[in-house]
Amino acid sequence: MTILAHEQSGTGVPLVFIHAFPLDRSMWNVQSSALRKNFKVILIDLPGFGATPLENETSSMESMARSVLETLDALKISDKCIFTGLSMGGYVLFKILKLAPERIRGLVFVSTRAAADSAEGRAKRFKTIEAVETKGVEVLIEAMRPNLLGKTARETQKDLVSLVDDLIRRQQPKSVCAALRAMAERSDSTDLLATINVPALFISGTEDVIIPTAEMEKMAATTPKGSFEKLEGGHLINLEKPALFNDRFSTFLKRRLL
Ligand code: MLT
Numbered sequence: 001m002t003i004l005a006h007e008q009s010g011t012g013v014p015l016v017f018i019h020a021f022p023l024d025r026s027m028w029n030v031q032s033s034a035l036r037k038n039f040k041v042i043l044i045d046l047p048g049f050g051a052t053p054l055e056n057e058t059s060s061m062e063s064m065a066r067s068v069l070e071t072l073d074a075l076k077i078s079d080k081c082i083f084t085g086l087s088m089g090g091y092v093l094f095k096i097l098k099l100a101p102e103r104i105r106g107l108v109f110v111s112t113r114a115a116a117d118s119a120e121g122r123a124k125r126f127k128t129i130e131a132v133e134t135k136g137v138e139v140l141i142e143a144m145r146p147n148l149l150g151k152t153a154r155e156t157q158k159d160l161v162s163l164v165d166d167l168i169r170r171q172q173p174k175s176v177c178a179a180l181r182a183m184a185e186r187s188d189s190t191d192l193l194a195t196i197n198v199p200a201l202f203i204s205g206t207e208d209v210i211i212p213t214a215e216m217e218k219m220a221a222t223t224p225k226g227s228f229e230k231l232e233g234g235h236l237i238n239l240e241k242p243a244l245f246n247d248r249f250s251t252f253l254k255r256r257l258l
Pocket of ligand 1 (some may be wrong): 021022087088089129147164183210235
């Protein structure tokens with residue numbers, strides 16, 4: 001049984017947060033501080049990221065989802081959870097939805113997509129793997145910064161730019177490459193949207209260059225109990241606009257899930 005590195009705080013309905021690529025659970029610290037007064041907040045490091053070692057270089061979104069579920073078992077979380085995933089974290093959420101829908105009380109998809117990679121997207125990932133294998137994670141910093149942070153944040157939030165750069169720098173090349181492979185090989189989850197029978201919130205940043213807002217709006221419209229929030233900002237919207245993000249997140253919990 002795999003137990004992923006995690007941080008658990010607070011009591012109440014469990015909120016599980018799954019991070020983006022190539023980051024770790026600390027990207028949710030601001031949400032954890034705000035929410036742990038009223039909820040049990042669980043932040044998880046996916047295999048190879050943060051404090052979780054990479055045990056298997058041929059990981060997949062599904063094996064990551066299984067490890068998340070096993071970690072919740074180890075923590076004896078038997079209540080249904082409200083799961084939040086940003087980007088790669090969202091790809092993992094779709095697999096949790098497939099494997100264990102009975103453990104889900106609600107879903108928050110942030111800056112993510114149900115679709116698999118296009119052939120072009122996949123080819124780009126394999127090029128990135130080559131670059132990381134030869135030059136290390138440093139190459140990811142310049143390459144990912146314009147994707148992860150919106151134009152406005154890059155120009156006006158220099159501390160956030162440094163924080164995200166440092167987060168990327170902390171990750172291991174072999175873990176980054178394993179996750180890139182796993183994302184490239186992930187299957188399409190679009191059909192799952194119509195099967196979601198719990199409230200689901202979709203949050204998108206208007207300056208996100210990886211996942212267009214219109215794509216997320218369509219996902220929300222396809223989901224029976226889906227709702228959609230568009231916030232001014234980029235891909236890592238929870239970090240760029242924490243107060244606004246937390247407000248919309250909490251409003252969704254209060255109105256739809258509690
Ligand atoms: C992420 O933010 O998790 C990644 O950008 C996702 C991706 O590359 O598809």
